[in-house]
Amino acid sequence: MAERLGLGANLRQRFENLSGGQQQRLSIALALIGRPRVVVLDELTTGLDPRARREVWDLVRDVRDRGVTVLLVTHSMEEAQTLCDRIAIVDAGRIRALDTPAGLIDSASAATITTFETSVAIDLAALRELDGVTAARSENGTVTVEGAEGVALAVVEALRTQGVAPQRLRVAAGSLDAAYLDLTDTSPETDAMEALR
Incomplete structure (x- = not known):
C-alpha cells in the first residue's frame, strides 16, 4: 500500500516532516x-x-471493486463524478438531491450545452422559446444554448428554419458543477420560497 501511494521512501519519517500531499496519502493508507x-x-x-x-482515484476504484463501501466527502465535483455511483448534494445541512451523477446532470437546467458559431445574425429569442431551452446567449461570435437532454436537435432544426448553417457545432453533456449550482441556488427568491415552507 505504501509503495502504491508513493510513500515507500518515507516510511521512517515523522508525520510532521511529510509534505501536505504525503500526509494526505498516509491518511488514506491508514484508513x-x-x-x-x-x-x-x-x-x-x-x-x-x-x-x-489520478493514482489515488485508481486506488479508490480498486478498493471499491473489492467490495468495500466508500463514502467520499468532497467539494470536487470532478472527483465525485469520476468516483461515485450515487451522490448526495448537501447544502446548509440538508440533502438537496440524491441520485447517480448522470441523474443529477440530467435534472439540471443545463443538462445539454450546445455551442456553435455563425457568420450571420440569428434570432436568440426564438431559440429561448424552444421547449426545454433554459438559456441562449451569444458572445464573441459563439452562441451557447443550455437546456434539457435532447434540446440540441430542436436548436439545429430552429437554425435550419432561420436559414442558418451552424459552424463548429458542439453538443456536450452538462456538468455536475451546473447541477450543484442549480440545486443549491441561494438567490433571494429561493430564500423567500424556503421561508414559506
Missing part, C-alpha cells in the same frame, strides 16, 4: 489498514498534484 468493509474518505485528494490524484 485502509485492516481491510474495512466501509471506509469514509474526507476531501480525499486535497493537496495532491494531478498525477497523485
Whole structure:
C-alpha cells in the first residue's frame, strides 16, 4: 500500500516532516489498514498534484471493486463524478438531491450545452422559446444554448428554419458543477420560497 501511494521512501519519517500531499496519502493508507468493509474518505485528494490524484482515484476504484463501501466527502465535483455511483448534494445541512451523477446532470437546467458559431445574425429569442431551452446567449461570435437532454436537435432544426448553417457545432453533456449550482441556488427568491415552507 505504501509503495502504491508513493510513500515507500518515507516510511521512517515523522508525520510532521511529510509534505501536505504525503500526509494526505498516509491518511488514506491508514484508513485502509485492516481491510474495512466501509471506509469514509474526507476531501480525499486535497493537496495532491494531478498525477497523485489520478493514482489515488485508481486506488479508490480498486478498493471499491473489492467490495468495500466508500463514502467520499468532497467539494470536487470532478472527483465525485469520476468516483461515485450515487451522490448526495448537501447544502446548509440538508440533502438537496440524491441520485447517480448522470441523474443529477440530467435534472439540471443545463443538462445539454450546445455551442456553435455563425457568420450571420440569428434570432436568440426564438431559440429561448424552444421547449426545454433554459438559456441562449451569444458572445464573441459563439452562441451557447443550455437546456434539457435532447434540446440540441430542436436548436439545429430552429437554425435550419432561420436559414442558418451552424459552424463548429458542439453538443456536450452538462456538468455536475451546473447541477450543484442549480440545486443549491441561494438567490433571494429561493430564500423567500424556503421561508414559506
